[in-house]
Every structure is written in structure tokens, then in C-alpha cells.
Amino acid sequence: MKLQQFNSLNDLKNSYNTRLCQIVDERKAGKKLVGTFCLFVPDEIIFAAGADRIILCGGKDDTISIAEQYLPRNICPLVKSSFGSIVNKGCSGLKSCSHFGMVDMIVAENTCDSKKKMYELLRDYVPIYVIDLPQRPNSPEALKYFLGELYKLKDAMEQLTGDKVTVEQLKKEIESSNETRKLLHSLYNLRKMDPPPISGVAALKVMQKQYFLSTEEFKKFLRMLISEAKQVRANWTHKPRIMISGCPMSGGNTKVPEIIETKGGVIVAEESCTGTRSFWDPVDEGEDPMLALAERYIKIPCSCMSPNDRRIDNILELVREFEVEGVVYYTLQFCHGYNIEKYRIQQALKKAGIPMLAIETDYSDSDVEQIGLRVDAFLEMLS
Ligand code: BJ8
Secondary structure: OOHHHOHHHHHHHOHHHHHHHHHHHHHHOOOOEEEEOOOOOOHHHHHHOOOEEEEOOOOOOOOHHHHOOOOOOOOOHHHHHHHHHHHOOOOOOOOOOHHHHHOOEEEEEOOOHHHHHHHHHHOOOOOEEEEOOOOOOOOHHHHHHHHHHHHHHHHHHHHHHOOOOOHHHHHHHHHHHHHHHHHHHHHHHHOOOOOOOOOHHHHHHHHHOOOOOOHHHHHHHHHHHHHHHHOOOOOOOOOOEEEEEEOOOOOOOOHHHHHHHHOOOEEEEEEOOOOHHHOOOOOOOOOOHHHHHHHHHHOOOOOOOOOOHHHHHHHHHHHHHOOOOEEEEEEEOOOHHHHHHHHHHHHHHHHOOOOEEEEEEOOOOOOHHHHHHHHHHHHHHHO
16 A cells, blocks of 8 residues: 555645644743754653643755854754754745744753754754753663753743643653553554555654654544554565664655665664654653653663663564564764664674664765665665
8 A cells, every 4th residue: 555545644744734833823822832852851741841842853955054054064964954944943935944943942962962062052042951861871870860850851841831840740741652652552563564554654754743743643643544554455465674773864854765665675663763762662650750751761772872782682672573684774974873883783683694784874865876776785685
């Protein structure tokens, strides 16, 4: 079944303007809008304070030249694209930046160097609150420190909205986010079928909307999609089952998955922040909510963590669960964390007998042909 035949996915295409109108109305009614860039920021605290949230990560090439007037050229395209969209909030004809100028505050996090330094410059454009993320996740001191940081975030959100974050409200938001996580697990379980009922490109477009739509809209959309996907059978038999692993692919960036699926592979999972890293683990509903949030979020296996063995374990688990035949290791140019982790991941996959193709790219189309040739050869080897 093709992408267009899912009614829910057609609705998704039109969701951008609807969401913008929703935000405009909310802001008129006095609701605050928080912008985020990273999975380490717990939405539950933002929502419990009565604010809305929207993702600000840029996945498009058209704002990069604007960013390069301020930032070095040799940093990651995600940072440049996001920065360009924010400083260009007047939009001057660009379609890609409309929601970037609407946030009342950015809640950022200390992860990679490029992001940290970008946040320092963004202070001139929009108020920023930064969570200091400890980066040795397995130590008890790190958990304690992160918990303290989340309490400070709670205070900052209360100040922004003027509303108290109550335990009851936090618990409600945790339940709601866990419900989204369960729905995403159901969707990904369908992708374990051979052939899967939904393409990797379509699934990625869904994931890119996860932090853009309101949670209720996103859940409603997921329920429709899952029920439609359960009823379809793909009209082909088997294609090499690929997992993408590495940097996030923000809205507007589907270049590599499109190449893989045009060349005859099918993407069955993404070990990425626009994939499994965003929803794999639930928050413990039986614990004190702030502690439960700290425990869940500090475990996200981002390459800024050290050591990051958890990521290798996750990748091997996903390879088994989704019967992956080959991994495409995806890094954005100048993302040193994911780029350097590539070596250990390749070693672990080799031991498990899973071939890996490494692709380092940006948001431009200049390397589409060259990547296509490499993907062709990789898929040929898997067939
Ligand atoms: S939890 S992956 S969303 S930091 S690609 S800007 S790491 S140089 S986006 Fe990320 Fe949070 Fe980690 Fe996920 Fe830096 Fe790399 Fe660019 Fe990146």
C-alpha cells in the first residue's frame, strides 16, 4: 500500500497550518509556548506548568546560509538550520520558519558543544533556560544532580506560566506521555512484520511530527494510523530490512531514507531521536514523579553520554527484535559524538554478523547520487 492510501497520513500533511492556528489561539488566550531542541527536556514538566511545547530542530537546507553569517560553516547542519530559522523569524519569504518566532522561551540542554554554544548566541533573540545535563549517566551522583536540575526547571516553568506544578498534574502528564509511548510501540510492532505495512519514510514523517503536534492531536493521529495499518498488507514480498542508526532527522530531512527505499530496501526501525530513542522506555508511574522523570530521561543513550554502552545494547536488541539485515549508520557532518561512536558500534554489529554502511552527510542534495551508488552496492550485498 502506498503512502497516499493511508487517510491518516494525508491528514498529517495538512497538520502544519492547523497546528500554527492552534498556537496562535492559545497564545491569544495567554498560554505560553516553550521551544525545545532535545529529548533530554521532559515535556511532562512543561505541560504540568500549563505551557505548550514545540520542537525547534531544523531539518531544512534553506536557512543554513543565514546561519553561516553568524556561525562557522564547519558545524553540524542541524544546529545551523535551527539557528538560521530562529534569527530569521521575520521569515522574509521562507516557508520553513513560521513557528520559530512564536516561542516565549526556549528550554535548552547542555549536550553537544555546537548546541551549547548556539544557545549562548540565541539569548539575543529569545529567553533561554538551560538544563545542565550530567554526562556520566551511570553514577548515582549524576542522577541526584539531574534531579536537582529538573526541580530548577520546574521552578522556571512555574515562573513563566504563573501556575504551580502539582504532583497530581505531573502524574497526569506522565500517564499521558506513557500512553503516547505505548501507541508508538504498537506502531513499531507492526513494522516487525515482513513486509511491514508502512514504509520507513512514512514512519519517519510521523516521528518528525511527534514534538510538533499537540500530544492529544498526535495520539489521535497515531490511533487512526495504527488501525489503518493493521488492515493493510503490502503488495510485495521481501526487501532487505534496514535499520537507520545515529543522528536525528528533523522535519524536512528525509534524504537518506528516501534513497534507501527508492533503491529497494525497507527501513523497519530507526535507532535515533526521531525513532526509538524518543519512546522506548516509559516513565515509572509508581514512583515519585520528579524522581521517575529524572531516572527515565538520564538513560537516553545519546552520544553526548560517556560511557555510552547502553546505546550498543539497544542497537543489538533492536536488530534482533526487528530482524534487521543491515544497519545504515547515519551521521550529520561535524557531529563528532555520533561519528566517533561509529567505530564501537560497527565492531559490535560485526560480531553479531550484521553488515553496516556508514553515511555522513548534510542537508544539501549535492551527494544524493553518490549516496545512491553506495546504498545500491550495500543492498546488493544483502540480497
Ligand atoms: S538526545 S541526539 S536530540 S542532543 S547532530 S546537534 S548531537 S552535532 S541532536 Fe540530539 Fe538530544 Fe542527543 Fe537526541 Fe549536536 Fe550531533 Fe548536531 Fe545533534
